[in-house]
Amino acid sequence: MSKKLVIGLIMIIIFSAYAFYNFQSALSPYSTFTQAASRDGQTQVLAFLIDKENIAYNRQTGSLNFTLQDEEGTLAFVTYRGAKPNNFEHAESVVVIGSFKGNHFEAERLLVKCPSKYEEQVEGTK
Amino acid sequence: MPGIVGIYIAFVTAILSGMLFFFLAVRDTQINSKQINAARLLYHLHVLSLVIAGIYLFYALLTHKYEYYYVYAHSGSELPVGYLISAFWAGQQGTLLLWAILSALIGLILVEKKTLLPPLMVFYLVSQIFLSLFLLLDSPFKSVAPVPSSGSGLNPLLMDPFMVVHPPIIFAGYALLAVPCCYALAALCKKEFRQGAMEALPWAVTGWFFLGAGIIIGGAWAYRVLGWGGYWGWDPVENASLVPWLTAGITVHSLLALRAGLRQIRSSLFFCIITYILVILATVITRSGVIAEFSVHAFTETVISPFLTAFFLFYLLLGLILFARRFQELGHISSDCKITQRNILFLCLTIILSLMALLILIGTLSPLIAGLTGQIAGVNENYYLKTGYLPLLLFFILLAVCSQPRWNLKRSNLRKTLTALVIPIIFVLSVLYLAVLYGLRSWSDLLSLTAITAAFCLAGIDLIKAIKYSRRKAGGKLAHIGLILMFAGILFSSSLQESKIIFLPKDEKVEALDFNFEYQGYFEETGKGGLQVLVENRGDGFLATLPYYFQGERLMREPYIKRYLVRDLYLSPLELQGVSETEQLVIEKGGYLVWKNYRIYFRNLALNKGDQSALMIEAVVDLISFDQVTSIYIALRQVDDGWEPVTATLPGGEEFVPLLIDSNQGVMVFRIEENDCCTEQEIFVMEVKSKPMVGLLLAGSILLMLGTGLAVWRRFTSFPLS
Secondary structure: OHHHHHHHHHHHHHHHHHHHHHHHHHEEEEEOHHHHHOOOOOEEEEEEEEOHHHOEEOOOOOOEEEEEEEOOOOEEEEEEOOOOOOOHHHOOEEEEEEEEEOOEEEEEEEEEEOOOOOOOOOEEOO | OHHHHHHHHHHHHHHHHHHHHHHHHHHOOOOOHHHHHHHHHHHHHHHHHHHHHHHHHHHHHHOOOOOEHHHHHHOOOOOOHHHHHHHHHOOHHHHHHHHHHHHHHHHHHHOOOOOOHHHHHHHHHHHHHHHHHHHHHOOOOOEOOOOOOOOOOOOHHHOOHHHHHHHHHHHHHHHHHHHHHHHHHHHHHHOOHHHHHHHHHHHHHHHHHHHHHHHHHHHHHHHHHHOOOOOOOOOHHHHHHHHHHHHHHHHHHHHHHHHOOOOOHHHHHHHHHHHHHHHHHHHHHHHOOOOHHHOOOOOOOOOOHHHHHHHHHHHHHHHHHHHHHOHHHHHHHHOOOOOOHHHHHHHHHHHHHHHHHHHHHHHHOHHHHHHHOOOOEEEOHHHHHHHHHHHHHHHHHHHHHOOOOOOOOOHHHHHHHHHOOHHHHHHHHHHHHHHHHHOOOOHHHHHHHHHHHHHHHHHHHHHHHHHHHOHHHHHHHHHHHHHHHHHHHHHHHHHOOEEEEEEEEOOOEEEEOOEEEEEEEEEEOOOOEEEEEEEEEOOEEEEEEEEEEEEOOEEEEOOEEEEOOOEEEEEEEEEEEEOOOOOOEEEEOOOEEEEOOEEEEEEEEEEEEOHHHOEEEEEEEEEEEOOEEEEEEEEEEEEOOEEEEEOEEOOOOOEEEEEEEEOOOOEEEEEEEOOOOOOOOEEEEEEEEEEEOHHHHHHHHHHHHHHHHHHHHHHHHOOOOO
């Protein structure tokens, strides 16, 4: 019985370490644009779409350009290389996951929050 | 009226029937048939009243009774009948009613059983009481005043045959998985462990089948309709149904092992119970708003949230207490059996699948876990891909190993065992060679490919043997092959995917990923309008219409998928640009930009109080064209509802329009409008994706479901209690 217990404990420890390590490295904190600018690595920012008439793909770079304003009121120009999520223009708020590259925020992932309560919604992944 | 009355009666009869069964269970004497019949009658009343409420909701939807908020919010007068019916489960209250009805109907079979009847029905009715309570508190029959003249319609993204069947199938799975849990709880109460477990088996298999089918259909819908080219987004809502599917898999395998005489009684009963607890947890996660901030499915907290948590805690605590009290006793049963190779394999399966379930659960609840340490954070999908890799690799190794009924590793038989492996090894090596030739380079992908092909080959040989000698066992083996093919499809389609965003000026050919595309304009089909693109590939051509239409004020876009034998061509419409509406340009302070004949320098900016004390953000820009330097002043003036541009005219007559000037970061976004835009041209922006081997994923999913379906059919047709 004790032998079993030891094996079980070792397995639990290994598993916990494995889970904890991966959990820590994949955890991206929610922050504001100001915090994201001063931080290396990935962050996610919940922000609101402004200037909705000017959301467009740039023909030279092939990326989607738009402007976001976070809850503190900071503006950020965001680029996203990938498909625009369905309903993007009508989103209440969006979550961008990425980091600042120079003067713009480069989003690796784009999540759309929709105003409706119970609807299967849309997501954009690279 | 009939709707809400039905729900009230259902709630009361569930309580009464539950109390009567409880009384019978506690007394534990000879079952008095009169009292049992009374309890049964009450249960039948419960089912009847729920069914009436359900029929009434259908009736209200079909006859457009907009006095009910639910009907108003989820349907419209112009909706075809099929989608009017599916509007039943388009919202939270409707899906709960659907769940309650399905599980009530399943209970009709249980209530006629002899084994463990009173305690079984007590545990089953607790779930019914909770479900009816939710419907009472948050009813689909809430009325609105004044009565709207028309409904707000169904979200067009949900108008898809896959989305019509997805919720009922998922909820059938949820409802079915309650049965093994209640059998296990009753068995623990009455100490009739083995019998309870055996009664649970067919229900567990069926519930597992429905839940799996529902998940696959949901993924197929996302791929067909949403247009981001994927089928799984690691969203909390998706994860919440995957976790009980994994544990239901453990349940089914444990029960099968138990039936074959292996020592799996503890894990069988434990996973029967935990699976339903996880089903309830899935509902808590998706309906109570605990992680609403972190999901793309924006669920809000409702009045039922605290009761949902109570529902979850009831089964969790009851299950844990009962299991702990009988733990020793269960051990005595197991110790009668010998430990064999099979036993170890089943133990490995339990460990690997629980690991996966636990890792996904940790990821899903990561905002809560991070919240405990005071952080506001959540894990991204890389967490799942990274942590999932190792358990998945082990899982495929296990699938390969378990294809042999017994590995004879004694020295005298080693030669024979190894010769049986010659064909698989050759197969694996040749697949690896082809994969490297095709462009697969990453070590982790090659390693998983090795495991998958080995599993495929061994499981394939096993399946052929099963078809030849014991056809009754073929269902499970077919499911294994299906699962392996599915993952092979996932591996190929994600690691060898190519994608490109292309700009298609009207009537011009553009080449991308071996295809030629030509945008031909807007095309109105019945209902949904779309953009037509001529697609050519080595002389072969076809017209693709990509749905692109307005629903009210919302622009809806759907992908077009062309399925080839080895790959899917996935075309996703992004936007339609008019060239007259020129593109945005971004410039930094001190930086320069070339636009047509101009070199544009952003010299300086200033924040000023302008006339009438309105705030002005001014910018100075130098332009060099034809060796002439001109300075222009542009500004944004603050007005009541934002900022108004103060434009400037360039030497060539174009208008320089500032859109945004950020004085903190020194960045300006602007647009230059040409005055002679007589050549107005449309440009269609589209994403082209080539996804190899999606067909493999599709075929795998079908085989998996077919195999599980066969197993279900077998459980219900031949039912020997060995």
